[in-house]
Amino acid sequence: MLTIYSADHQLHHGQCELIDGQLLPCFEKPERADIILARLETRQLGPILPAQEYGLAPIARVHDQGLLDFLRSAWSRWAALDQPGDLLPYTWPTRVLGQQKPASVHGQFGYYSFDAGVPITAGTWQAVYSSAQVALTAQQHIMAGEKAAFALCRPPGHHAAADQIGGYCYLNNAAIAAQAFLDQGYRKVAILDVDYHHGNGTQGIFYDRQDVLFVSIHGDPAAEYPFFLGYADETGVGAGEGYNLNLPLPAGSGWQQWGAALERGCQRISDYQPDVLIVSLGVDTYEDDPISCFRLTNADYLTMGQRIAALQLPTLFVMEGGYAVEAIGINTVNVLEGFEGR
Ligand code: OKP
Ligand code: ZN
Secondary structure (H helix, E strand, O other), rough: OOEEOHHHHHHOOOOEEEOEEEEEEOOOOHHHHHHHHHHHHHHHHOEEEEEOOOOOOHHHHHOOOHHHHHHHHHHHHHHHHOOOOOOOOOOOOOOOOOOOOOHHHHHHHHHOOOOOOOOOOOOOOHHHHHHHHHHHHHHHHHHHHOEEEOOOOOOOOOOOOOOOOOOHHHHHHHHHHHHHHHOOOOOOEEEOOOOOOOOHHHHHOOOOOOEEEEEEEOOOOOOOOOOOOOOOOOOOOHHHOEEEEEEEOOOOEEEEEEEEHHHHHHHHHHHHHOOOEEEEEOOOOOOOOOOOOOOOOOHHHHHHHHHHHOOOOOOEEEEOOOOOHHHHHHHHHHHHHHHHHH
């Protein structure tokens, strides 16, 4: 299988995040992608190609222009204030506050985000822009007839909404690729999100549409991030009613529960008869993941890839989460190898 990779991801390296009452080094760190790349090379999965540039237009098909302007300019505005740390939001327009866009960089960050998991550093814009180009390049290879491709995106994207970022995500790479397929003539796209966390951003972007089916298997949001979306009764709205399928599972779920949910999700995708499948591939469902609570094993990822291959669809894998860095290469590449029947 073809992989698309850009070293620009290394330009984004946040210092710290607030987790369980502690300021800890960011879990979403550059070595995640480096380790996956090394495993792809060890296993000789296929060619690893650089990203091509498709510019801002396909990104602006999904994201709000105000958010893009903010992301592009935020670091220089922050650097001008000569502060020591990364730029982080700390005030959000919640229920008791107004919804206007303030002038200050901190106020605007609150306006364009929903949590504090999105540090902006000097290289963040270039890294997130390139991550989207990685997804778009892989998408172009599928348009050109490739059966499958792996977009080794970093930073991830599935929590990013049209105009609000959060959860380590800035630009929604999977959604940008889905929209590009539609803009280039495909009629129906299915997105299967297997990351441990609900893909609230992707769900929101396509919630009122039937040209994108969104299926997600994730930790029950009653107990797990992102808490405020991902429930089973969120089935879509208007024309999109029936085109959103959430399959939340309790903490501690292993392959027995997870595999059954995958079966349900795959059935729905088959019924939908999409032109192409996008897999939001997070491997934070792993038993040793430091911030998640499912119990998938190394071997389960091979089985996952096999079941996805049985859908017999052109398939674009887009990298999302996974924080057990010692195993992230094995688990990610196991999905791809299972898919290829190796
Ligand atoms: C991004 B992706 C756990 C805090 C988790 C944010 C998680 C973002 C995950 N106590 N905070 O879906 O892998
Ligand atoms: Zn995740």
